[in-house]
Amino acid sequence: GQNIDQPTEMTATEGAIVQINCTYQTSGFNGLFWYQQHAGEAPTFLSYNVLDGLEEKGRFSSFLSRSKGYSYLLLKELQMKDSASYLCAVMDSNYQLIWGAGTKLIIKP
């Protein structure tokens, strides 16, 4: 079966750095997405990786290793507004998104 694993919850301190991991087992691979979802709001797109390596976008970076079935989202200089759930999703061979259950990130002052 297809599976996406990510931690259920993480806590970090304002101004610090946090890394949210995602491992996947899917039938085929056509890219990996990270979305951010604040409580009661729509998920919003953060990043897309299809080749191995690091993609940097401001305070957020996303890394992919296809051979290991592994990705992480790195958030730097954490702000209180970064408190949200972070969803990892993989596009499989049928171009269908397979979603993880999300990681709830709690930022403390």
Add this chain to the structure above:
Amino acid sequence: ETGVTQTPRHLVMGMTNKKSLKCEQHLGHNAMYWYKQSAKKPLELMFVYNFKEQTENNSVPSRFSPECPNSSHLFLHLHTLQPEDSALYLCASSQAPGQGRDEQFFGPGTRLTVL
């Protein structure tokens, strides 16, 4: 209006009621999706429409009936639901399904409670 809108935002219904959820996208996209989001569970894809044609139906019970009259509008008709159907129902749209970097844009969702 911009992006993807959904109405109503909240809905409480009894098991014998019939109601409909509405989604509209203002992005000129070709594909629209219905997802179910339950607490601490992955997003569950329910239906996909591409150019108004249904291309996915992930074994969804018949008490959920989708309708896509055009590329901008998507409905989910609900009847004789069960309490376990209580969840957040998200609508999304994308430009080019079947291509890798096909980012999906989500609406704010309808929080459904079935009594």
